[in-house]
Amino acid sequence: MTIQTLGVIGAGTMGNGIAQTAAVSGLKVVLIDVTEQALAKGMAAVGSSLERLVAKGKLDAAVRDAALARIETSTDYQRLAAVDLVVEAATENLELKTRILKQIETIVSPSTIVASNTSSISITALAATLAEPARFIGMHFFNPVPLMPLVEIIRGLQTSDATAATVAELVTRFEKSPINVRNSPGFVVNRILVPMINEAFFLLAEGVATAEEIDAGMRLGANHPIGPLALADLVGLDVCLAVMEVFVEDFGDPKYRPCPLLREYVAAGRLGRKTGRGVYEYA
Numbered sequence: 001m002t003i004q005t006l007g008v009i010g011a012g013t014m015g016n017g018i019a020q021t022a023a024v025s026g027l028k029v030v031l032i033d034v035t036e037q038a039l040a041k042g043m044a045a046v047g048s049s050l051e052r053l054v055a056k057g058k059l060d061a062a063v064r065d066a067a068l069a070r071i072e073t074s075t076d077y078q079r080l081a082a083v084d085l086v087v088e089a090a091t092e093n094l095e096l097k098t099r100i101l102k103q104i105e106t107i108v109s110p111s112t113i114v115a116s117n118t119s120s121i122s123i124t125a126l127a128a129t130l131a132e133p134a135r136f137i138g139m140h141f142f143n144p145v146p147l148m149p150l151v152e153i154i155r156g157l158q159t160s161d162a163t164a165a166t167v168a169e170l171v172t173r174f175e176k177s178p179i180n181v182r183n184s185p186g187f188v189v190n191r192i193l194v195p196m197i198n199e200a201f202f203l204l205a206e207g208v209a210t211a212e213e214i215d216a217g218m219r220l221g222a223n224h225p226i227g228p229l230a231l232a233d234l235v236g237l238d239v240c241l242a243v244m245e246v247f248v249e250d251f252g253d254p255k256y257r258p259c260p261l262l263r264e265y266v267a268a269g270r271l272g273r274k275t276g277r278g279v280y281e282y283a
């Protein structure tokens with residue numbers, strides 16, 4: 001099976017990035033969210049990202065226009081009836097994702113693949129909530145989706161070989177590189193990346209160095225493109241905290257204890273770039 005049409009649930013940072021990537025690759029996209037306002041915000045982000053790529057000479061204006069024309073937005077899940085693959089990219093919440101996945105399954109055709117872009121929730125557990133778990137798989141993209149070349153393909157215990165092969169082929173059409181990962185908390189990248197971010201918050205809380213110095217340390221001393229605290233602001237502090245909480249819960253190992261300062265910032269609504277303030281302030 002070759003995927004030609006894609007449904008995306010959630011027009012937030014990850015969802016709109018996935019929609020953009022698919023549309024640029026020639027797929028028809030149905031982007032779903034609960035409000036017209038959320039959809040408009042998502043499409044504005046797609047527009048400005050494509051604009052940046054055109055301005056830098058990395059994308060033809062004609063490709064941009066064709067990509068924008070391929071994205072349909074809707075608040076109605078029934079629009080997913082004819083898509084080949086649905087990627088769920090809603091908020092990182094088990095109960096919400098379960099509800100959405102069950103709803104998708106009542107609408108799509110029996111051959112449609114259902115994927116989740118979850119950053120930490122068990123693919124096996126999500127699959128188990130579906131009537132046909134063999135068609136379910138994890139497709140984990142990285143922020144900013146249009147630029148980041150990796151997609152983790154996570155097989156739950158129930159995922160079929162055909163589902164995994166179809167998704168791997170699609171990822172290469174997106175001009176991204178897949179890595180195959182067995183279901184495990186945080187998969188590969190977040191298992192390494194998010195504890196590093198959490199440790200940077202401990203350093204900040206202990207006053208070992210300023211935020212700027214911690215970030216400069218990892219940029220200049222480990223060649224990271226941005227420091228861990230700036231990365232937390234990009235990813236969202238709420239997402240980082242949710243991932244650490246899954247690690248503590250699933251591994252039962254106190255080494256994953258979320259830093260209290262990370263909790264404090266999240267409680268204050270300092271979630272990073274998306275709220276204008278996280279560790280740093282944004283205009």
Ligand code: 3HC
Nearest residue numbers: 049052053056119141142143144146147190225226235239
């Ligand atoms: N769309 C299009 N272009 C974009 C863009 C976007 N959304 N964001 C940035 N760009 C472009 C800029 O226009 C610029 O283009 P140029 O090089 O031609 O001038 C280029 O990307 C670099 O941007 P900036 O100068 O603004 O900033 P940086 O040099 O810091 O690069 C970055 C931005 C590529 C995001 C870089 O900082 C980076 O690689 N950061 C690390 C990202 C990362 O680790 N992501 C993974 C997060 S973990 C995750 O997502 C998983 C989840 O489950 C938690």
